Amino acid sequence: MLQNLVFGLFVGSVYGVGAVGLALVFGVLKMLNVAHGELVMLGAYTSYWLFVSAGLDPFVALVLVVPIMFAVGILLHLVLFDRITRQERETKIKNSLLLSFGLGLI
Numbered sequence: 535m536l537q538n539l540v541f542g543l544f545v546g547s548v549y550g551v552g553a554v555g556l557a558l559v560f561g562v563l564k565m566l567n568v569a570h571g572e573l574v575m576l577g578a579y580t581s582y583w584l585f586v587s588a589g590l591d592p593f594v595a596l597v598l599v600v601p602i603m604f605a606v607g608i609l610l611h612l613v614l615f616d617r618i619t620r621q622e623r624e625t626k627i628k629n630s631l632l633l634s635f636g637l638g639l640i
Contacts, residue, residue: 548574551574552570552571552574555570556570563619564623564626564627565615565618565619565626565627565630566627566630566631566634567615567630567634568631568634568635568638569634569635569637569638570634571638572637572638573603573606573607576603576606577599577600577602577603580595580599580602580603581595581596581599584598584599610637614633614637615630615633618630618633
């Protein structure tokens with residue numbers, strides 16, 4: 535029972551962090567990024583890959599994964615999303631949806 539409770543809190547916190555990220559991006563930049571979940575999964579797969587291939591504890595792997603995913607997010611913003619932030623509101627929302635759906639497909 536305790537293990538299920540801890541696992542539920544862990545999964546709920548991951549969903550909470552994802553929701554806060556979506557709300558923050560839309561609230562500040564007025565852009566919709568539906569690829570946010572895919573980036574969270576990319577971080578999870580990177581942590582899993584470090585666990586399986588390098589034998590690192592998943593919590594220790596987070597020390598490496600968080601800066602890596604931060605760099606990926608900055609790179610995506612600089613290369614793809616930066617041009618969209620300077621557009622008008624409706625165009626910005628449409629183009630950010632198209633771009634993030636494309637990222638989700640990739």
